[in-house]
Amino acid sequence: MHWKLKGLLQKTLGVLPAGETLHYRLQRHLGGMRNPRREIGLKIDDWEGMVKQLHGVGVRIPGARLMEIGSGWYPALPLACYLVGAARVHTLDLNRLLKPDLMRLCIAMLGEQLPRLASTCDVDLADVEARYARLREAANRSDDPGTISDGVIDYRAPADAAASGLPDGSIDIVFSNSVLEHVPPDAIARIHRATRNLVRPGGWVFHSVNCGDHYAYADPGIHQLNYLQFSDAQWAFWNNRFLYQNRLRAHQLVDGARDAGFDIVLDTSHARPQRLQQLQAMAIAEQFRHIAPEKLCITTVDFIGRNPGA
Template identity: 80%
Template sequence: MHWRIKGLLQKTLGVLPGGDTLHYRMQRRFGGMRNPRREIGLKLDDWEGMVKQLRDAGLEIPGARLMEIGSGWYPTLPLACHLVGAARVHTVDLNRLLKPDLMRLCIEVLGEQLPRLAAVCQVDPAEVEARYARLRDASARSDDPAVISDGVIEYRAPADAADSGLPDGSIDAIFSNSVLEHVPPDAIDRIHRAALTLLRPGGWAFHSVNCGDHYAYADPKVHQLHYLRFTERQWAFWNNAFLYQNRLRAHQFVDAARAAGFEIVHDTSHARPQRLAQLKAMTVAPEFARFTPEQLCITTVDFIGKKPLP
């Protein structure tokens, strides 16, 4: 689909009564959720990457108290964390997006990956299998993540991650996956400041950010840097309620966490030759003139911030 058509459709649906329901149906039939099993598998890959990076930083998921920012339509990461023995997983979203049918499919896919989950977290496979059996059985009777997870997962939506109401110092790690690129910059700053309060001293914040043009997933004729051509005024027209993109560059997400008070202990950002070549062949809007080519070209980053000890 041409990216302009997608943008106009989403812009229109964003102001129509019932537009969110129509948008979801279109995503399931024509969009990125045509193959939800594949999408869930990709999220599980992301979960494995997060677990390994957090372990290298000093955190083990089993026994940890966690918070996810941006639950989405199916809580792959919270469910996986529960199965390997997380003590508590709070997951919040600005809008109530969770879909029971997708959550059940997610549970089914996770059931096919139990040995992998156990191996990634180095836990007893029998314990993972026992938790899964209880999860599967309970999911046949309830759509409530708390009920099906023996009270481990708390799903709250609508809810503001920067005003969660959780006790100070009660969380070991906060994480997000492909969320911050859709959050207004001032809200990102609030999220980081709130995270510092929620985390225990020495706790971690892990964020995986996809900061490339998401229209490129629908239109193969444009690439991940495409949206850098537009001024802020021009881009405001193409931004919409269902695909808001803040266009921040990777280093800005990391710098915002550092400015809030985090010690950055891990940063995967690097400029790929393909992106540098794409940038060289295009003209960027004046708003991006202050950035180096390398800063403009980085379209994905995983980073970990650590709350300093007293």
């Protein structure tokens, strides 16, 4: 689908009374969720990548208290954290998007990956299997993430991650996966300040951000730098409530966490030759021209910050 047609369709759905329901149905039949097994599999891959990067700086999930920003349609990452022994997982979303059928599919797919989960976190497979057995049995009676996870998962939606109501210092790890690119810049600043208080001294934040043009996933005729040719005024026409994109670059996202007081201990951002070539062939909007091409062209970043305390 041409990206402009997708943008106009989503813009229209965004103002209709039943727009959210219609948008979800279109996503399931024509859009990114028409193959939910693939999407859930990618999220499990993302969880494994997050865990390995956290392990690289000495952080473990078992026994930890976590908060996820942006729950989405199924709690793949919180469920995986529960299965490997997390003590508590709060997952917050501005909109109540969780779908019971997708959650049940997610549970079934996680059941196929138990040895992988145990190995990734270096925990006893028997313990993971025991938690999974309880999860699977409870999911036959309830669609509530807390009920089916021995009370470990706390799903809150609608909820604002910048005003969670959780006690200061009560969280070991705050994380997000493909969320911050969809959050307005001022809200990201509030989230960083709030999580600086939520995370205990010596605690951590992990954010994986896809900061490329998401319209490129629907339209093979464009690439992930396409939206950099538009001014803010022009881009406002194509932005919509179902696919809001703030267009922040990777270094700006990392700098935002640093400005909030986190020590950045991992930053995976790097310029790919293909993206540099694509950028050089484009007419860039004036507001982006002050950014060095090696920074402007980056479309993905994972970063970890540590709360140094007072």
